[in-house]
Amino acid sequence: MTTTDSRFSTGKLLGYGALLIFIIVSLAPVWIAVKTSLTGAAALLSSSADVLPSGTTLFNFQRILGLADPGDPRLGQTGLGNIDFLHALLNSTIFTAMVVIPQIFFSALAAYAFARLQFPGKNAVFFLFIAATMVPAGMLFIPNFILIRQLGWLNTFQGMAAPFMLMTPFAVFYLRQMFLSTPKDVEEAAFIDGASLLRIFVQIILPMHKPALATLTILTTIATWNEFFWPFLVGREEKVRVIAVAINTFRTQVPGGVPDWTGLMACAVLGIIPIAVLLIFFGRRIVESFQFSGAK
Amino acid sequence: MATTTVPNQEIPVQVTAPPKIRKRSFVRGETIWGWIFILPALVGFIAFYLLPTVRAFQIGMTNWNLLGAAKYVGFANYQKLFQDEKFWKSMWVTLLYVIYNIPAQTILSLLLAVLLDRFTKSVFVRTIMLVPYLISNVIVAMIWLWMLDPILGVANFMLDAIGLGKHAFFSDTLTALPAIAAVNTWRHMGFTALLFYTGLTTIPRYLYESARIEGASEWRIFRSVTLPLLRPTMVFVLVTSVIGSFQIFDTIAVTTQGGPANSTRTIVWYIYQTAFSNMRMGYASAMSCVLFLGLVLVTLLQMRLMRSGETDLQ
Numbered sequence: 001m002t003t004t005d006s007r008f009s010t011g012k013l014l015g016y017g018a019l020l021i022f023i024i025v026s027l028a029p030v031w032i033a034v035k036t037s038l039t040g041a042a043a044l045l046s047s048s049a050d051v052l053p054s055g056t057t058l059f060n061f062q063r064i065l066g067l068a069d070p071g072d073p074r075l076g077q078t079g080l081g082n083i084d085f086l087h088a089l090l091n092s093t094i095f096t097a098m099v100v101i102p103q104i105f106f107s108a109l110a111a112y113a114f115a116r117l118q119f120p121g122k123n124a125v126f127f128l129f130i131a132a133t134m135v136p137a138g139m140l141f142i143p144n145f146i147l148i149r150q151l152g153w154l155n156t157f158q159g160m161a162a163p164f165m166l167m168t169p170f171a172v173f174y175l176r177q178m179f180l181s182t183p184k185d186v187e188e189a190a191f192i193d194g195a196s197l198l199r200i201f202v203q204i205i206l207p208m209h210k211p212a213l214a215t216l217t218i219l220t221t222i223a224t225w226n227e228f229f230w231p232f233l234v235g236r237e238e239k240v241r242v243i244a245v246a247i248n249t250f251r252t253q254v255p256g257g258v259p260d261w262t263g264l265m266a267c268a269v270l271g272i273i274p275i276a277v278l279l280i281f282f283g284r285r286i287v288e289s290f291q292f293s294g295a296k
Numbered sequence: 297m298a299t300t301t302v303p304n305q306e307i308p309v310q311v312t313a314p315p316k317i318r319k320r321s322f323v324r325g326e327t328i329w330g331w332i333f334i335l336p337a338l339v340g341f342i343a344f345y346l347l348p349t350v351r352a353f354q355i356g357m358t359n360w361n362l363l364g365a366a367k368y369v370g371f372a373n374y375q376k377l378f379q380d381e382k383f384w385k386s387m388w389v390t391l392l393y394v395i396y397n398i399p400a401q402t403i404l405s406l407l408l409a410v411l412l413d414r415f416t417k418s419v420f421v422r423t424i425m426l427v428p429y430l431i432s433n434v435i436v437a438m439i440w441l442w443m444l445d446p447i448l449g450v451a452n453f454m455l456d457a458i459g460l461g462k463h464a465f466f467s468d469t470l471t472a473l474p475a476i477a478a479v480n481t482w483r484h485m486g487f488t489a490l491l492f493y494t495g496l497t498t499i500p501r502y503l504y505e506s507a508r509i510e511g512a513s514e515w516r517i518f519r520s521v522t523l524p525l526l527r528p529t530m531v532f533v534l535v536t537s538v539i540g541s542f543q544i545f546d547t548i549a550v551t552t553q554g555g556p557a558n559s560t561r562t563i564v565w566y567i568y569q570t571a572f573s574n575m576r577m578g579y580a581s582a583m584s585c586v587l588f589l590g591l592v593l594v595t596l597l598q599m600r601l602m603r604s605g606e607t608d609l610q
Binding site for chain 2 (some may be wrong): 011012015016018019022023025026027029030032033036044045048049076086106107109110113114117118119120121122125127130132134135136137138139140141142143144145146147149154162163165166167169172197198201220225226228229232242243244245247248251259261264265268271272275279283284290291
């Protein structure tokens with residue numbers, strides 16, 4: 001490294017060094033989860049410092065999906081043994097689909113009305129929606145729990161999904177901005193005389209905005225997949241519990257009180273995989289949409 | 297409902313009403329279609345936002361264990377609350393958590409944003425920085441619980457290796473709350489940096505250049521050019537992250553459940569305990585109303601102090 005070449009000044013070197021540290025710090029914990037999930041329970045005791053998994057095995061994944069042979073001697077070394085995490089993955093998939101699809105459709109309907117249609121009462125309702133973002137979840141959860149309980153919907157998918165199914169203020173605002181940012185003329189040209197507005201909306205308007213709708217779908221899918229607080233309150237039974245609730249339960253479910261780390265990390269890795277897949281395929285889109293929400 | 301999930305970020309919205317003059321009707325029967333289109337969302341809004349807000353205040357004026365009928369008690373819950381040491385303790389713990397969490401998170405993400413802005417335009421690097429934020433709170437907390445495990449955790453192994461010795465961070469009243477703050481700082485750092493990064497890209501480059509020509513140091517440029525022009529972003533970031541931070545719940549549910557010795561019993565955890573362990577819906581609701589009013593106050597104060605809306609760019 002020469003001091004004459006300004007491209008390699010100490011300042012730059014420090015900058016790149018600091019960036020590298022940020023990258024390592026962000027990814028190391030994820031790697032540790034992966035490494036632990038691939039480590040055999042017996043090898044765990046002596047492998048804290050290893051960078052790579054020792055005695056690499058997929059056995060942890062087999063047993064958390066309930067696929068390990070019940071006679072396998074290795075089961076005895078683990079805290080939880082065979083568990084049915086597959087069920088939780090399935091529940092999370094159902095919960096996510098039940099929330100994301102109707103939420104985006106109904107939010108898009110409302111957003112379109114707010115952006116394009118003129119009708120009395122519109123601004124008042126829109127103002128109320130904005131005000132709703134000020135109310136903290138820490139205040140809504142008790143009345144919402146009581147409502148779901150009165151409906152007899154505790155430990156059901158509809159109870160878990162109901163508060164998110166018809167709208168979130170975020171989805172409405174996001175889609176309203178999207179409609180506002182496209183010229184009205186483009187849509188008007190596509191209108192067919194005599195067709196109902198609802199039909200035009202579904203057949204013409206929505207397909208026109210596919211990219212923005214796809215972005216919102218990805219963001220909402222991630223958020224719903226990760227949701228813990230509300231499912232933890234109303235959906236704790238095994239038949240409906242989602243991954244976050246299941247993982248939290250598994251932690252304390254061990255006879256000796258020592259958590260089953262290899263099994264828990266295998267659950268964690270399976271919970272991260274769908275997010276990782278979305279990030280690999282749509283990374284740029286996700287990054288840009290977050291930047292959009294920060295832009296003023 | 298989502299305490300710290302992705303769509304909590306508010307999008308700046310145009311509140312001004314559209315111009316009243318219109319050329320011709322866009323569609324026939326606009327009023328009816330308008331109401332049909334917003335109806336499903338309006339039902340969801342009324343059922344899960346508007347009515348619960350009203351009901352929280354109503355329930356807060358009763359004693360109710362969910363089994364029998366609710367008994368109206370007026371403002372008795374609020375009187376009790378102001379003499380409840382546990383309530384004030386949990387408020388203090390929450391404030392302490394915000395103090396541990398917000399400055400560290402803001403400074404680190406500001407540093408990261410400046411580094412991203414100066415040294416790389418790579419979307420790939422920005423995607424990597426977003427990874428922690430996209431992982432579920434519960435999974436993040438579980439991974440850190442494992443890394444900080446007093447016997448086998450890798451973080452403790454490293455501390456031991458440099459001679460600091462192993463430490464049971466989550467079972468010590470002194471370190472449990474800072475440990476939880478550290479976990480969330482790690483999770484939110486990249487996301488917050490991305491918001492700052494967006495703010496930084498709006499600062500005109502010529503301002504940096506002219507400052508440099510006049511011989512200003514990097515630190516001076518940061519203080520006199522970058523920071524003032526970043527203020528609108530700063531207000532947005534601080535308001536949303538402080539509101540989120542005050543409602544910390546998920547990480548506590550996984551790691552300490554309020555312990556040890558209530559050293560991590562934050563306000564939302566205390567409300568949750570009061571409602572679901574002690575079945576005191578009325579008292580818990582009263583506390584949640586105080587939390588609500590407190591958050592409104594904090595938000596207004598922040599916006600006032602930071603003169604939001606004004607940028608220093610003429």
